[in-house]
Amino acid sequence: MVYQIITKEGFFKIYSGLTASLLRQATYSTARFGIYETLKDFYVEKSNVSKPSTAVLLPMSMIAGALGGLVGNPSDVVNIRMQNDSSLPTEQRRNYRNAFDGIYRICRDESAGTLFRGLFPNLVRGVLMTASQVVTYDIAKALLVDSFHLDASKKSTHFSASLLAGLVATTVCSPADVVKTRIMNAKGSSGGAVSILLNAVKTEGVGFMFRGWLPSFIRLGPHTIVTFLALEQLRKFKLGM
Template sequence: MSGSKKIQYPFWYGGASSMAACLVTHPLDLAKVRLQTASKPGQSLISMIYQIITKEGFFKIYSGLTASLLRQATYSTTRFGIYEFLKEEYIEYSHNPKPATGILLPISMISGALGGLVGNPSDVVNIRMQNDSTLPKEQRRNYKNAFDGIYKIIKTENVSSLFRGLYPNLVRGVLMTASQVVTYDIAKTLLVDKVHLDPSKKSTHFSASLLAGLVATTVCSPTDVVKTRIMNAKVSNENAFTILKDAIKTEGIGFMFRGWLPSFIRLGPHTIVTFLVLEQLRKYKLGM
């Protein structure tokens, strides 16, 4: 039993799981970004996806896919990897196989902040690529892929532009990891201990990840909206407080939860697929 606790799963499991989920949910993420940056609220997720397909072509629902994959490869690999590493270190140090929420939360906050920092450049490119075709032709950036986008930002702007929106992204990384990963761990433990579900069954993983997706969407919605607008802004000196103040003034406080349903429709399946794939990687010990 003690040997099973000391299994060190590869650092990249979380990133690989998130990349797999990204392939499934990218069109939903694209529609969510378009809704968050729209000048007029009111459009639904389905109508946005339909509009993209009819006006721009079917494959445009995968605009910015390379940037999304790069973002998960950087952001999610970092936050999941560091979270699992720190959690396992604590378990080994304390000999407590089920750390309390008070331990998991600070671990997740550190992991999420570092993930937000590492993933910020690819996130800037991701937001821009997804929203590019909505801009007038003369304002479009026309990045060929994620790496082309990073190169052009450094060449035509400066390196600091890759870290535009860093503060809300760090906040979002902290909130996302704390709400998503910690909620999953807690929900899974409760389902196993209190409801007596089988910890190895996919139904248990599905139920825990569904709860994690609901909590994460609600907690992260305000920072996600502000972050999206900052990264897509044409004026580089616009900060989070300016955008927040202007948006509340013109659109009301409800703007902070604009796109909650599409966010959940995207983040719910993304969270579910991520943890289902992660559990299968652990089960079959791929790459170990």
């Protein structure tokens, strides 16, 4: 796929929607990670425990994921449209110049409400992603340290735990990701999440929910690893953590 895009459309096409993707990370990711760490620190401070249990971490991550999905939905709509633009017929392409142009034109030509199209599956995905990603990372890190006696401060430990978190997150989030993408990329009124899901299952089978798992992991795996390695360094040097 990468080879075909580069040879047929040019090298920079593999970075289609980069501004929207950066804006999404600057809203969605910072919100969910920031809220999760804040809730976790608040609980540790109030309850005087060093490690919150999974039963405590899970609802914290779900709240953080839902709020992150809400904050990041507008940039996610623009991101998906920009990335999928070249697959549309020429007359249907939107040709947004950047993320902010996309947001402006959506509000002007459609409505501000369009920026929150697919909000429900995006909230579900935010909950699933954050719960599977951050909780899996915390559990995997604790397991590697307690059971395999790895050094909690070593980057190799952080790398291993984040790789496991990326695998789990990709698998758990795949169904919500597929439905969310179809809704956000749709033109006009194409039905809600349930009708799109039922129609896809009817015409393509249940397996459609895991379509694109490998490219999703190729994206989410390194993304998760880099994110947690960076977070651990921020925590080490007490920069905002």
